Amino acid sequence: xxxxxxxxxxxxxxxxxxxxxxxxxxxxxxxxxxxxxxxxxxxxxxxxxxxxxxxxxxxxxxxxxxxxxxxxxxxxxxxxxxxxxxxxxxxxxxxxxxxxxxxxxxxxxxxxxxxxxxxxxxxxxxxxxxxxxxxxxxxxxxxxxxxxxxxxxxxxxxxxxxxxxxxxxxxxxxxxxxxxxxxxxxxxxxxxxxxxxxxxxxxxxxxxxxxxxxxxxxxxxxxxxxxxxxxxxxxxxxxxxxxxxxxxxxxxxxxxxxxxxxxxxxxxxxxxxxxxxxxxxxxxxxxxxxxxxxxxxxxxxxxxxxxxxxxxxxxxxxxxxxxxxxxxxxxxxxxxxxxxxxxxxxxxxxxxxxxxxxxxxxxxxxxxxxxxxxxxxxxxxxxxxxxxxxxxxxxxxxxxxxxxxxxxxxxxxxxxxxxxxxxxxxxxx
Amino acid sequence: xxxxxxxxxxxxxxxxxxxxxxxxxxxxxxxxxxxxxxxxxxxxxxxxxxxxxxxxxxxxxxxxxxxxxxxxxxxxxxxxxxxxxxxxxxxxxxxxxxxxxxxxxxxxxxxxxxxxxxxxxxxxxxxxxxxxxxxxxxxxxxxxxxxxxxxxxxxxxxxxxxxxxxxxxxxxxxxxxxxxxxxxxxxxxxxxxxxxxxxxxxxxxxxxxxxxxxxxxxxxxxxxxxxxxxxxxxxxxxxxxxxxxxxxxxxxxxxxxxxxxxxxxxxxxxxxxxxxxxxxxxxxxxxxxxxxxxxxxxxxxxxxxxxxxxx
Ligand SMILES: [Zn+2]
Numbered sequence: 001x002x003x004x005x006x007x008x009x010x011x012x013x014x015x016x017x018x019x020x021x022x023x024x025x026x027x028x029x030x031x032x033x034x035x036x037x038x039x040x041x042x043x044x045x046x047x048x049x050x051x052x053x054x055x056x057x058x059x060x061x062x063x064x065x066x067x068x069x070x071x072x073x074x075x076x077x078x079x080x081x082x083x084x085x086x087x088x089x090x091x092x093x094x095x096x097x098x099x100x101x102x103x104x105x106x107x108x109x110x111x112x113x114x115x116x117x118x119x120x121x122x123x124x125x126x127x128x129x130x131x132x133x134x135x136x137x138x139x140x141x142x143x144x145x146x147x148x149x150x151x152x153x154x155x156x157x158x159x160x161x162x163x164x165x166x167x168x169x170x171x172x173x174x175x176x177x178x179x180x181x182x183x184x185x186x187x188x189x190x191x192x193x194x195x196x197x198x199x200x201x202x203x204x205x206x207x208x209x210x211x212x213x214x215x216x217x218x219x220x221x222x223x224x225x226x227x228x229x230x231x232x233x234x235x236x237x238x239x240x241x242x243x244x245x246x247x248x249x250x251x252x253x254x255x256x257x258x259x260x261x262x263x264x265x266x267x268x269x270x271x272x273x274x275x276x277x278x279x280x281x282x283x284x285x286x287x288x289x290x291x292x293x294x295x296x297x298x299x300x301x302x303x304x305x306x307x308x309x310x311x312x313x314x315x316x317x318x319x320x321x322x323x324x325x326x327x328x329x330x331x332x333x334x335x336x337x338x339x340x341x342x343x344x345x346x347x348x349x350x351x352x353x354x355x356x357x358x359x360x361x362x363x364x365x366x367x368x369x370x371x372x373x374x375x376x377x378x379x380x381x382x383x384x385x386x387x388x389x390x391x392x393x394x395x396x397x398x399x400x401x402x403x404x405x406x407x408x409x410x411x412x413x414x415x416x417x418x419x420x421x422x423x424x425x426x427x428x429x
Numbered sequence: 430x431x432x433x434x435x436x437x438x439x440x441x442x443x444x445x446x447x448x449x450x451x452x453x454x455x456x457x458x459x460x461x462x463x464x465x466x467x468x469x470x471x472x473x474x475x476x477x478x479x480x481x482x483x484x485x486x487x488x489x490x491x492x493x494x495x496x497x498x499x500x501x502x503x504x505x506x507x508x509x510x511x512x513x514x515x516x517x518x519x520x521x522x523x524x525x526x527x528x529x530x531x532x533x534x535x536x537x538x539x540x541x542x543x544x545x546x547x548x549x550x551x552x553x554x555x556x557x558x559x560x561x562x563x564x565x566x567x568x569x570x571x572x573x574x575x576x577x578x579x580x581x582x583x584x585x586x587x588x589x590x591x592x593x594x595x596x597x598x599x600x601x602x603x604x605x606x607x608x609x610x611x612x613x614x615x616x617x618x619x620x621x622x623x624x625x626x627x628x629x630x631x632x633x634x635x636x637x638x639x640x641x642x643x644x645x646x647x648x649x650x651x652x653x654x655x656x657x658x659x660x661x662x663x664x665x666x667x668x669x670x671x672x673x674x675x676x677x678x679x680x681x682x683x684x685x686x687x688x689x690x691x692x693x694x695x696x697x698x699x700x701x702x703x704x705x706x707x708x709x710x711x712x713x714x715x716x717x718x719x720x721x722x723x724x725x726x727x728x729x730x731x732x733x734x735x736x737x738x739x740x
Contacts, residue, residue: 201540202561316517317518318540
């Protein structure tokens, strides 16, 4: 069974292509990329006015299964991923039970094979139960297929524990993904500490709660030689630390979420709990620094930190509501609206920050629009209008910080391993 | 009449409206001196006191205010455990909305809760104190007390001393004073200051003795040990030494200056007993003004002249 995607703009800097080309898919694999390809008997798909990218990857999502299936499941979360144009996700281990053993890693992989529609790569916990006290069985989890390790949800508070973890993990050549937050500084904070926390009477989290741990973890990565990926950075100061570390040649990568790129604390005035997240929305100057860092390469990739929560959980008082916003379904449209359509980022840049860099940062297999690679392809309609309404989401949860936005561009069609998972903007599996 | 349907924060009021509330309170205060302390102004209107946080003092003040205006007052003491039972704040608001009341007074442990209620309900909402955010009727009664004691608000220099960062009283008093042409100065150790006092419009000073001679009012805040995540100063003894109001400090203030406190007091910490009970303390006057100011706020929110004369 063959598929011929005709006349789209095919962009992939890793494959060295950017032009109006055809892509031939045979048996789930890319068979050729070129001009005026012929394939008798193949299904022909007109891709005029569309942009074809190698399948996008989101390396920071919370799929909530096992344990919190009322928020999201591997089935619903991977459909949300497909809806947003992603063909692969790496999922964080803060499930119930915590994904801190080979058997739980195995469960996630098997469940994804049974019910998922995009590729799922489990991230294992660094410490048992993510309690920050005792190493989890990292080797067993690697053997079962964990791609990286993280105690995301919390920073590892003890520097000594972090050092042991980095020293141990480095022999598997997998990255430690750090959630940087010194809880003794963050205290009971729920928003960025500053003008907004003062005006709204909400306890604040200083930027330094993040930055001191970013500095610590960079120092420990240098000491141990462990690969370090910094999750959801949110402050200008954190990026400056990364910039300097990269200049010294430290093996550090980092990600920024769409909400930290496109929202700041000034939007918080209504106490809307869908805007409550950790790290919190920061100042407009921090937001601008995030965009600048993304454009100058300090930020390696965009990751959504997709964090689904049920309506009744988010309908609480701001201080009591759980942290997080969903993100899988709006990320690509936001990037197109704010960065591509405005001429700040080209499609090759989108490939870098949403496909190649995230995959290399989190140890996911490479994808290219090149013969011999699996046919994981995201077809973008850059002119499509997306009105973000609660009914538009495919995720089981609706806690999006971008509800009400009118965005430009979306994934119109998505192939995973040569099979359609999205057609004309609708999930079809 | 007020231009806004709610009194959520001081931002909901203009300086003209603040003056209107204070003037109205003055005429209503007369009712409180009568033998029969009741006028028919809000007869038939329903006012709900929705308290998620125990506060006998504030709740009683609102309750008396509603009764004196002949409104039907209902006390709804929602325990914080409603959430634990699975009922959210919005559920509570929807339930109350279905009972069609005219005004809800909300006291809540967390900032923003009154705003969430107002989004769900059709009636007016008065923020009776939310978290460490605002407590606008407290600020109004403080302005009332200052105006009564000192004859004016404009040009006053008001020192707000102590636990500013945990104080919803300071959160609304600072902008209220600015609005009325007075100068708020917040005084205390840096560990008890908000992150950005400038956005509230306050001057900051760490040395109480330095500013005392320039103040018309020393407004002492209760140290809220229960809200601090860690002890913000070495000891109560040292706090009293640096920031506690005592007879010596009172003597250092201008002779017309007054001492205020929103209560309840930690005697011996932020205020010594002799100052609390001195003739220059107007702390009991604040409590008394509270009823009249809350009557005025309710009266003006619920249509004012439409429902009859003020007194
Ligand atoms: Zn995190």
